[in-house]
Amino acid sequence: MVGAGRRYRYVGPADVRASVADAPEGWPVRSPADLDTFLAAADPRDRDEPFTYVIDTGGTLRLAPRRSEHVACAGGGEVLGAGEIAFADERDGWVVAEVSNQSTGYCPNPNSWAAVADALDWAGIGRPEAFTVAVVFRRCLDCGEHNLVRDDDYMCVLCGAELPEDVEPRLTAQPSADQRSR
Numbered sequence: 001m002v003g004a005g006r007r008y009r010y011v012g013p014a015d016v017r018a019s020v021a022d023a024p025e026g027w028p029v030r031s032p033a034d035l036d037t038f039l040a041a042a043d044p045r046d047r048d049e050p051f052t053y054v055i056d057t058g059g060t061l062r063l064a065p066r067r068s069e070h071v072a073c074a075g076g077g078e079v080l081g082a083g084e085i086a087f088a089d090e091r092d093g094w095v096v097a098e099v100s101n102q103s104t105g106y107c108p109n110p111n112s113w114a115a116v117a118d119a120l121d122w123a124g125i126g127r128p129e130a131f132t133v134a135v136v137f138r139r140c141l142d143c144g145e146h147n148l149v150r151d152d153d154y155m156c157v158l159c160g161a162e163l164p165e166d167v168e169p170r171l172t173a174q175p176s177a178d179q180r181s182r
């Protein structure tokens with residue numbers, strides 16, 4: 001099934017990873033019944049709100065309660081995608097209403113959508129054609145802060161340095177990106 005997507009390793013604070021070391025992995029969703037079970041167990045007030053998700057390296061969607069850490073949802077491992085996801089109850093069952101790549105723990109690129117779409121299709125969950133919210137992450141080359149770029153404002157929130165507009169090498173696994181002539 002899935003396999004072509006790139007893997008993202010956890011890039012967030014080490015103390016966050018340590019603090020969730022004992023937290024359970026996200027609930028695997030391999031069928032609509034799996035999703036029903038997860039949502040039935042969720043707090044009713046949370047069902048319309050975004051949950052934490054990752055796509056594990058096997059290509060499976062894993063869900064955790066809202067505001068859970070992505071690294072806990074992933075069992076501390078690498079992911080093919082991560083972000084927030086919300087569901088809506090439609091006639092044929094639950095479908096994805098909103099989905100984003102918003103995870104400061106993994107900073108997945110917007111093109112991680114392919115892995116998210118594959119996981120949802122494989123599980124038989126209805127989905128949109130693309131992320132409903134796609135965010136862009138850039139690591140500051142001066143101070144190392146991971147920034148979430150808003151409104152095309154490529155400036156580090158921590159030190160004010162200009163952020164690279166090109167995806168930076170460490171996040172794309174293309175070590176020669178800096179050497180390409182442009």
Ligand SMILES: [Zn+2]
Pocket residue numbers: 140141142143144145156157158159160161
């Ligand atoms: Zn900075």
